[in-house]
Amino acid sequence: MSWEIIKQSLPMFQQGFLLTLYLSLIGIIGSIIVGIICSLVEYFKIPVLNKILKVYIEISRNTPLLIQLFFLYYAFPAMGIKMSAQLCGIIGLIFLGGSYMSAGFSGGFNGVNKKQVESGKAIGLSRWQLARYVIFPQGFALSIPALAANIIFLIKETSIFTVIAIPELTNTALDLIGLYYNSNEYLFVLVVAYAIILIPLSIILTLLERRVRYGTFGN
Amino acid sequence: MANEVLKVEHLDKYYQKKHVLHDINFTISKGEVITLLGPSGSGKSTLIRCLNGLEDFRNGEITFEGKKVIPNEKNWQQLRQKIGMVFQSYDLFPNLTVLENILLGPTKVQKRNVDEVKQEVDKLLQKVDLLDYKDAYPRQLSGGQKQRIAIIRALALHPEFMLFDEVTASLDPEMVRGVLNIIQDLADEDNMTMIIVTHEMNFAQQIADRVLFLKDGNILEDTSGKEFFKNPKTDQAQEFLQSMNF
Numbered sequence: 001m002s003w004e005i006i007k008q009s010l011p012m013f014q015q016g017f018l019l020t021l022y023l024s025l026i027g028i029i030g031s032i033i034v035g036i037i038c039s040l041v042e043y044f045k046i047p048v049l050n051k052i053l054k055v056y057i058e059i060s061r062n063t064p065l066l067i068q069l070f071f072l073y074y075a076f077p078a079m080g081i082k083m084s085a086q087l088c089g090i091i092g093l094i095f096l097g098g099s100y101m102s103a104g105f106s107g108g109f110n111g112v113n114k115k116q117v118e119s120g121k122a123i124g125l126s127r128w129q130l131a132r133y134v135i136f137p138q139g140f141a142l143s144i145p146a147l148a149a150n151i152i153f154l155i156k157e158t159s160i161f162t163v164i165a166i167p168e169l170t171n172t173a174l175d176l177i178g179l180y181y182n183s184n185e186y187l188f189v190l191v192v193a194y195a196i197i198l199i200p201l202s203i204i205l206t207l208l209e210r211r212v213r214y215g216t217f218g219n
Numbered sequence: 220m221a222n223e224v225l226k227v228e229h230l231d232k233y234y235q236k237k238h239v240l241h242d243i244n245f246t247i248s249k250g251e252v253i254t255l256l257g258p259s260g261s262g263k264s265t266l267i268r269c270l271n272g273l274e275d276f277r278n279g280e281i282t283f284e285g286k287k288v289i290p291n292e293k294n295w296q297q298l299r300q301k302i303g304m305v306f307q308s309y310d311l312f313p314n315l316t317v318l319e320n321i322l323l324g325p326t327k328v329q330k331r332n333v334d335e336v337k338q339e340v341d342k343l344l345q346k347v348d349l350l351d352y353k354d355a356y357p358r359q360l361s362g363g364q365k366q367r368i369a370i371i372r373a374l375a376l377h378p379e380f381m382l383f384d385e386v387t388a389s390l391d392p393e394m395v396r397g398v399l400n401i402i403q404d405l406a407d408e409d410n411m412t413m414i415i416v417t418h419e420m421n422f423a424q425q426i427a428d429r430v431l432f433l434k435d436g437n438i439l440e441d442t443s444g445k446e447f448f449k450n451p452k453t454d455q456a457q458e459f460l461q462s463m464n465f
Contacts, residue, residue: 121273124300129328
């Protein structure tokens with residue numbers, strides 16, 4: 001393995017690295033927003049929307065991101081909708097992540113003790129007040145482990161963006177390998193680059209989980 | 220009957236096919252304290268949960284302060300401000316402080332002035348020796364303290380009528396007295412109308428104006444407290460009192 005080759009490739013990897021971070025961030029924020037909206041629709045059982053939501057979740061969770069991206073990138077233009085590769089990637093990631101986040105939040109809401117609900121009803125809280133003051137604060141805390149797992153999952157899924165030629169990390173590595181055939185060096189950098197993002201993040205999220213689990217409200 | 224607070228007529232409750240409450244009839248007048256006694260599984264908790272809409276029932280009618288209750292969630296939500304309930308497992312909201320727990324109903328549901336309610340709550344907390352804990356979170360409190368807070372949370376809504384569902388059943392023995400004293404004070408000082416489900420026989424005897432004895436979902440006796448403990452009429456009630464060493 002040649003350090004010289006690695007060194008020369010770093011500027012390109014840096015661009016891929018930043019793009020991976022950028023796309024992940026937008027995708028995660030978007031997924032959380034979609035997830036919250038969907039979990040609220042499910043919690044309040046909003047008619048019609050609730051049915052649409054079920055269809056969305058089934059499609060989103062039971063099709064690979066790879067196929068979703070092909071569809072957005074190749075099939076949509078045929079229907080007259082043209083988007084840049086990056087936009088396709090972000091939409092695909094949010095489409096996938098939204099349903100996972102939604103399941104995570106719903107799991108949290110459902111995990112709140114039923115007695116909390118009764119006790120809230122007993123002091124006259126309306127459905128909305130019960131959700132606002134009791135279920136959501138407790139449910140969000142319970143859904144943090146799922147949220148953490150989904151965040152890591154979505155960052156890793158950005159590697160699939162390479163199939164629609166978005167120059168993120170994986171795409172950069174594959175490109176360089178195609179050009180110069182130095183597979184060992186480029187794959188090494190690729191692994192290290194993902195590890196730099198994911199390992200610290202994973203540690204932070206674990207600490208956050210632990211804090212919420214053992215510790216508690218209010219300190 | 221004058222000053223009738225609550226009237227229950229021909230109430231039947233089923234869990235799927237299981238008939239758990241059979242044709243329940245009784246009324247409670249203002250200031251009256253009823254204890255609901257009976258062996259485990261006799262339907263005591265189910266009955267009082269029907270009285271504030273936490274359980275639905277198949278047949279029957281409930282009249283509250285002279286008005287028939289049309290049993291839907293919206294009506295119950297209104298009525299629950301007038302019918303306070305405290306549960307066995309206290310169930311304070313762990314994400315809120317003691318004070319926030321208590322303020323939630325009066326300020327969000329009843330939209331009363333926050334400062335006014337706070338002053339009132341301070342007095343209530345003082346009375347049960349928990350004023351120092353008002354900014355604590357529920358997990359920092361003992362079971363007995365939590366239960367006293369739960370009672371205050373219910374009282375802060377100025378209910379006309381209180382339901383107590385085995386409120387001392389999950390407390391350590393040394394905590395029980397403090398909680399029962401609050402309930403006793405409510406009867407003595409505030410003349411509060413109450414239905415109390417309890418297994419504390421001494422307490423029941425002391426506080427009950429009337430006893431309803433329930434077995435297998437039937438009211439077998441509806442009699443004065445004194446009469447019930449001195450002279451239980453049915454074999455089942457005698458058996459029950461014996462089993463409680465009474």
